[in-house]
Amino acid sequence: MKKITVIGTGYVGLVSGTCFSDYGNRVICCDIDAKKIDRLKNYDIPIYEPGLEPLVRKNVERGNLSFTTDISNAIQESDIIFIAVGTPMSPSGEADLSYVKAAAEMIASHMNSYKVIVVKSTVPVGTGRMVQKLIQEHIGERLVSFDVVSNPEFLREGSAVYDCMNMERAIIGSTGEQSADIIRELHAPFETKVLVTDLETAEMIKYAANAFLATKISFINSIANLCERYGADVGHVSEGMGMDSRISGKFLQAGIGYGGSCFPKDTEALRYMSQQVDYDFSMLDAVIQTNEAQRMIVVRKAQDLLGDLGGKTIAVLGLTFKPDTDDLRYAPSLDVIPALVRGGAYVRAFDPVAAHEAEMLLGTERITYYRDLYEAVEGADLCLILTEWEDVLHMDLARVKELVKQPKFVDGRNCFSLELMRQRGFSYRSVGRPDVD
């Protein structure tokens, strides 16, 4: 049993802290957001993440998990301290490290004995060393020792609990054997593959992994755009490519590109890191540009089907960047809906969990929000799919056809087979596949 503090109780801190507590460790999750901590104390989970609430409840009741804003006390009570605060994108593309630095300073101020300080946030190469230096400077003459470890997180929103409990690998970047062994031991119950490296290598692994997945997505989207011009079907191209185990079919689904809180900011941060050392990472530039252009493809397809968008009603189905999360950070909907509105359309926006949050971000001018898909499609000239929620994948197409004004679909996620949409009598435009009229 280890005593752990997790600083930052967001998607990563809350899920990983809860999973560590489930394996019998004593975990204190801290946050500066008092409202978040109050909600958690009442089992009111501030994020939408399947399976998280019962796991939190179980471990709080067992006495293994607690929530607090009293970070100083938590630090003193723990042997291992995880930093899991946000590292958002700053205007230059650089990762904003102000939250990481604030957490490190707080740790330094309250440390009373040897601690292993683990950076779980995604941070630019060199940050672990910077944290080490910063803490050392703050400690000054006090006789307390510590080690800094990099242990990047690989969970996916929407399946975060599953991913954490069944983690494929743990990367442990350290400056010494003692701290690496402590963190390796912490991962033993997960029965996962462990790779121990130095700090810089561990930090680079996280960016390299995310940039590589983003590259696969932009690559298949470029192939999809070619398929449209040559009359090929990208669904089958992906399937055929994925049969080669060297390639794998994962992350080869054509669509409107990647979004969310990780890929856009991590690819930008890696680009910034390259610029800092005068390295021309032109492949990464292309990945980012391809992704930005891909979002607008569905707007052009809507124009192809409707002509002028002025005065038309468009039901946008799905607002989050992927299903099973309420996260709207860098979601394609945040670019697509304003473009439709600028074109003069009225938008009826559906999302089963993030409709309210989307309203806060996009406002209500020419946009109405629904948690029910069938209400959203009523009277629509076009349905435009942005997120493959279960509600979207399993919608009753016959009922939708009765409710809409025109039976027209633009599908940014290739949710339906061309045969099905032909049979049901829809005009259907998807990504990288032949049109159905």
Ligand code: NAD
């Ligand atoms: P988040 O924004 O959901 O949560 C961060 C939390 O940290 C917030 O609750 C905030 O209030 C808190 N915080 C900020 N400063 C603090 C401080 N000084 N003391 C205590 N709490 C503080 O962020 P997230 O999505 O969990 O991401 C955290 C890190 O993990 C980021 O670096 C991100 O890139 C990385 N990551 C995220 C994911 C993901 O799917 N979200 C996956 C892998 C890695």
